Amino acid sequence: MTQRKDTLKLGLFLRATGHHLAAWRDSGSQADAGIRLDHYVDLARKAEAAGFDTLFLADSVSIRGIDAPTFDRVIAPSLSFEPLTLLGALAAVTSKIGLIATASTSYSEPYNLARQFASLDQISGGRIGWNLVTSSDPEAAKNFGGASQRQQAAHADRYSRAREFHDVVSKLWDSWEDDALLLDKASGVFIDRNKLHFAHHEGEHFNVRGPLNVLRSPQGKPVLVQAGASEDGRALAAATAEAIFAAHQSLEDAQEFYSDVKSQAAALGRDPEHIKILPGVTIFTAPTSAEAHAKHQRLQDLVHPQVGLALLSSLLGGVDLSQLPLDGPLPKELPVTNASKSRQLLIQKLAAEGLSIRELYLKLSGARGHWTLVGSPTEVVDQLQSWFEGRGADGFNILPPTYPEGLDDFIALILPELRRRGLVPVEGPQGKTLRERLGLPYPQHPAQVQLQEWSIAI
Known part of the structure; x- marks a missing residue:
C-alpha cells in the first residue's frame, strides 16, 4: 500500500436508534431515541471525547411511505428533530467537534438558509457545515407550494436550482468582510460600512439583494458538503464541495469516484486536496470475527x-x-x-x-446502500486502510448499525487499532474550527482577494 502523509478523517452519522433497518427493534436500543434530546446529547459528547472530527445529520421534509401498508412498521426513522434546530442544541453542549446538517435547496430559500447556517457558525465558534442536497422524494413535493406546484422537479432542474442556490448563499456569506466590526465607543462608530457588500443576485431561480444580517464566523463561512454521485451531482461537488459523503460497495468504485471528482475539481482550477471524500460505512465488530457476524445476523433476522x-x-x-x-x-x-x-x-x-x-x-438493510463491514477489529481496519491508502477515501462517515452499542464498539475496538497503525492521530484532531479539523483553507473574502491581486498588479 502507498503510504499517505495525512491521517483519515472520521465523521459520525447520527440517526435515531442506528442505521440498520431493524435497529429500533434491537433489545439494546431505545426505541423512541429519535425524539429524545438527551439521546443525541449523549452521542455527541461521546463522539467528541473519542476524537471524531464531525457529527452529521441527514434530513427529510416528509414522512416516506405514508400510504404504504408497511407504514406502521417503517415510520421510526422519520420521527426525529429538524436538523438545524438539533444542531443548535448540540452546539451548546459541545466545544470541539464539527457539526454538519443537511438542508435541501429544493424547498428552502437562500436568504433564510444562509442566515440560519451563518448564525449556527457564530454560535458554535466556527464548527458548522452544510450538506447541500436536492430532494428526490416525491412525497416532499406535496408539502410545499400551491396545488399546481406540487410536482417533484426533474433531476436536471433540481441541480440547476441547487447550483444557483449555492451561488446566492455564497454571496450572502460574504456580505461582511472579516474586520467589519469596529465597536469604537469613543467615536460612536459600530461597524465599517465600507466593509459591507450586497449580493445583487438576479438569476433564473432567485432574485436576492442582501446583505445578510449575520457577520462572518471564525472559519470565514460554513464548510460546504455534498452527497450526490450522479453526473450532475459529481459536477456540482467538483465545483462547490469541500467534503463529499459517498456511497460505494467496492474499492474499485470508490477509486473511480475519488479520481473523477478530484480530476473535475482540478480542471476547474481547484486544489483536489481541498475536497475531502468520506464514504459511508456501517461496521459490525467484536473481539472475534464469529462474534461480529453473530451481531450482524441478530439484526438481519429482525428485518x-x-x-x-x-x-x-x-x-x-x-x-x-x-x-x-x-x-x-x-x-x-x-x-x-x-x-x-x-x-x-x-x-x-x-x-x-x-x-x-x-x-x-x-x-x-445495514446502511441503505453504504458499505457494510463485518469482522474483528483487525479485519475491519485492514479494509478501511486499503480504501484510505488506495485513494478511495480521505476518511469515513461512520454509520453505527445501532445506538449506543454500535458506537461503543467502534470507540472501544476500532479506534485503538486505527491509532496503533497511525491512521488517526493519537492525540486526537487538531484545530478549533471545522475547517482546521478537516485540513481545509480559510476562505478569503473576495474583496481581500481583489485587493491582493490589485497590489500585485501595481
Whole structure:
C-alpha cells in the first residue's frame, strides 16, 4: 500500500436508534431515541471525547411511505428533530467537534438558509457545515407550494436550482468582510460600512439583494458538503464541495469516484486536496470475527420482509415490487423515476451480480446502500486502510448499525487499532474550527482577494 502523509478523517452519522433497518427493534436500543434530546446529547459528547472530527445529520421534509401498508412498521426513522434546530442544541453542549446538517435547496430559500447556517457558525465558534442536497422524494413535493406546484422537479432542474442556490448563499456569506466590526465607543462608530457588500443576485431561480444580517464566523463561512454521485451531482461537488459523503460497495468504485471528482475539481482550477471524500460505512465488530457476524445476523433476522421490500422500493424511487417473488430476480428493465440516480445504479449493479430481491434488501438493510463491514477489529481496519491508502477515501462517515452499542464498539475496538497503525492521530484532531479539523483553507473574502491581486498588479 502507498503510504499517505495525512491521517483519515472520521465523521459520525447520527440517526435515531442506528442505521440498520431493524435497529429500533434491537433489545439494546431505545426505541423512541429519535425524539429524545438527551439521546443525541449523549452521542455527541461521546463522539467528541473519542476524537471524531464531525457529527452529521441527514434530513427529510416528509414522512416516506405514508400510504404504504408497511407504514406502521417503517415510520421510526422519520420521527426525529429538524436538523438545524438539533444542531443548535448540540452546539451548546459541545466545544470541539464539527457539526454538519443537511438542508435541501429544493424547498428552502437562500436568504433564510444562509442566515440560519451563518448564525449556527457564530454560535458554535466556527464548527458548522452544510450538506447541500436536492430532494428526490416525491412525497416532499406535496408539502410545499400551491396545488399546481406540487410536482417533484426533474433531476436536471433540481441541480440547476441547487447550483444557483449555492451561488446566492455564497454571496450572502460574504456580505461582511472579516474586520467589519469596529465597536469604537469613543467615536460612536459600530461597524465599517465600507466593509459591507450586497449580493445583487438576479438569476433564473432567485432574485436576492442582501446583505445578510449575520457577520462572518471564525472559519470565514460554513464548510460546504455534498452527497450526490450522479453526473450532475459529481459536477456540482467538483465545483462547490469541500467534503463529499459517498456511497460505494467496492474499492474499485470508490477509486473511480475519488479520481473523477478530484480530476473535475482540478480542471476547474481547484486544489483536489481541498475536497475531502468520506464514504459511508456501517461496521459490525467484536473481539472475534464469529462474534461480529453473530451481531450482524441478530439484526438481519429482525428485518420483516415487507419492511425490506419497502426499503428497496424506496431506494429505487417508488417502483412497485410487491407482486414479484422475493427469491426471484429484480427485473432488468425498471420504470424511469425521478429519484436518486446514483442509488438506483448501485442497486442495479448489485442485482446484476445475481442477488435476489430478498438478498438485495438484506444487503441494503445495514446502511441503505453504504458499505457494510463485518469482522474483528483487525479485519475491519485492514479494509478501511486499503480504501484510505488506495485513494478511495480521505476518511469515513461512520454509520453505527445501532445506538449506543454500535458506537461503543467502534470507540472501544476500532479506534485503538486505527491509532496503533497511525491512521488517526493519537492525540486526537487538531484545530478549533471545522475547517482546521478537516485540513481545509480559510476562505478569503473576495474583496481581500481583489485587493491582493490589485497590489500585485501595481
